[in-house]
Amino acid sequence: MSMRIVIAKPGLDGHDRGAKVIARALRDAGHEVIYTGLRRKPSEIVRVVMDEDAVAVGLSTLSGAHNVLIPKVCEELISNNMGDVIVFAGGIIPESDREYLYSLGVRAIFGPGTKTSSIIDFLETISERRDSKLDVGVGEKTGWRWS
Amino acid sequence: MVLNLEQNISLAKHGNRRELARLLSIIESGKKLPVEESNQSWVLGVTGPPGVGKSTLIGVMIEEWVRRGEKVAVLAIDPSSPKSGGALLGDRMRMTSADNGESVFIRSLATRNHPGGLMPFLNPMINLLSYCGWTRIIIETVGSGQSEIRIVAFANRIMLVDGPDRGDIIQAEKAGIIELADIIVINKSDLPNADNAANSIKKSLEYSDKNNDIIVMQTSSINNNGISELIEKLDNLNVNNERNLLRVKERLISAWDHKLLSNPSLDEILLDLQSGEINLDEALQNL
Numbered sequence: 255m256s257m258r259i260v261i262a263k264p265g266l267d268g269h270d271r272g273a274k275v276i277a278r279a280l281r282d283a284g285h286e287v288i289y290t291g292l293r294r295k296p297s298e299i300v301r302v303v304m305d306e307d308a309v310a311v312g313l314s315t316l317s318g319a320h321n322v323l324i325p326k327v328c329e330e331l332i333s334n335n336m337g338d339v340i341v342f343a344g345g346i347i348p349e350s351d352r353e354y355l356y357s358l359g360v361r362a363i364f365g366p367g368t369k370t371s372s373i374i375d376f377l378e379t380i381s382e383r384r385d386s387k388l389d390v391g392v393g394e395k396t397g398w399r400w401s
Numbered sequence: 402m403v404l405n406l407e408q409n410i411s412l413a414k415h416g417n418r419r420e421l422a423r424l425l426s427i428i429e430s431g432k433k434l435p436v437e438e439s440n441q442s443w444v445l446g447v448t449g450p451p452g453v454g455k456s457t458l459i460g461v462m463i464e465e466w467v468r469r470g471e472k473v474a475v476l477a478i479d480p481s482s483p484k485s486g487g488a489l490l491g492d493r494m495r496m497t498s499a500d501n502g503e504s505v506f507i508r509s510l511a512t513r514n515h516p517g518g519l520m521p522f523l524n525p526m527i528n529l530l531s532y533c534g535w536t537r538i539i540i541e542t543v544g545s546g547q548s549e550i551r552i553v554a555f556a557n558r559i560m561l562v563d564g565p566d567r568g569d570i571i572q573a574e575k576a577g578i579i580e581l582a583d584i585i586v587i588n589k590s591d592l593p594n595a596d597n598a599a600n601s602i603k604k605s606l607e608y609s610d611k612n613n614d615i616i617v618m619q620t621s622s623i624n625n626n627g628i629s630e631l632i633e634k635l636d637n638l639n640v641n642n643e644r645n646l647l648r649v650k651e652r653l654i655s656a657w658d659h660k661l662l663s664n665p666s667l668d669e670i671l672l673d674l675q676s677g678e679i680n681l682d683e684a685l686q687n688l
Contacts, residue, residue, distance in 0.1 A: 256486060256487065258426075277489055278489065280487065281482060281485065281487035281488060281489045282482070282484075282485050282487060283485065283487060284485045284486045284487040285487050286481075286487060286488045286490060286509075286511050287487065287488065287489050287490065288490045288491075288493065288509050289489065289490070289491045289494060290493070290494055291491070291494030291495075291497065294497070294500070297501075298497070298500040298501065301500050301501070302493065302500060304418055304419050304422055305418060305422050305506055305507055305508060306422065306508060306509060307419075307422040307423055307425065307426045334419070335419065336419065
């Protein structure tokens with residue numbers, strides 16, 4: 255199932271190798287990937303997701319500001335009536351910070367060493383969950399997460 | 402669903418971006434929307450070789466148009482991978498100034514390997530955007546082949562972009578894009594050789610009576626040179642009738658292609674042709 259997915263780099267973080275590798279892997283898996291480029295504000299990312307009618311957004315952050323930037327994206331998606339959008343994250347996000355992000359509606363966090371195939375599996379799973387009307391969007395009931 | 406569409410369209414017309422984005426997806430999925438055909442749309446096709454700065458140039462043009470009170474919508478088209486069917490859509494990362502404010506809307510589109518390309522969707526998308534009050538609609542595509550020419554032919558004004566020192570314009574000439582273009586822009590005029598490139602294009606246009614009203618100019622997106630002149634020229638462009646006819650012809654051909662490629666008995670006829678059971682004339686008859 256092909257999806258439209260935004261891959262975004264929030265905040266002041268110049269490391270985009272990971273994001274680009276992911277973008278390419280998702281394209282090769284048959285998805286349409288919209289890459290935002292570096293140093294985007296949370297509000298800009300939400301805007302891109304809206305205009306592009308994307309199903310999911312992947313946030314790549316290696317700057318350490320994930321606990322500020324990711325919540326802002328989640329909140330703005332919900333306040334813009336886009337709670338059905340799926341949010342996942344990647345980069346350098348310590349284990350101890352992850353529970354908080356999951357509680358905001360983030361459905362998967364991929365750290366260093368992740369195989370691109372597991373991100374593709376994750377996308378297949380969320381696509382199935384959407385089709386079966388199970389909670390998976392950022393504004394829907396939290397609890398389910400990729401593991 | 403069908404009952405709600407009119408309501409969705411009305412919401413989109415009144416500035417609801419999410420509805421507009423969704424309606425574009427609905428068009429892309431092949432559904433028809435109850436929006437009337439408009440011949441009042443202002444549509445600019447932008448094409449040119451990869452790497453000449455088309456997206457960046459469009460980014461600064463958007464800013465200038467917004468300053469002048471226009472509402473600008475961009476359809477940025479990139480090819481889908483023929484192997485996986487996926488696509489990497491990165492044009493909008495060069496138009497970052499456009500992700501704020503209500504007067505800009507950018508949508509990335511993949512060609513999706515549809516028979517005959519994006520053709521069946523472009524007109525409905527343009528009609529919808531125009532109906533929803535977007536006064537400047539831009540279609541951007543990499544100009545490297547016949548299918549891209551067909552895409553820009555859906556615009557009623559065409560701008561060809563090239564860089565200094567490239568000589569790709571000769572390729573464009575071969576592909577027949579020049580005959581469709583109203584304006585040729587040498588971008589990156591801050592680099593050496595832009596003058597030479599512009600002059601050699603002007604010279605080559607002089608040889609033909611048909612193309613001598615094509616505007617040739619230089620711009621630089623990084624220092625904003627020539628941008629407001631470019632906007633001025635585009636806003637006051639006289640659409641040349643002869644070129645318009647060529648564009649209409651391209652549109653007709655692409656509609657015809659689409660019809661041919663989506664004919665249900667196409668595969669059967671191809672096999673018959675291959676085995677020699679029928680000849681080309683008979684194949685045309687059967688289609």
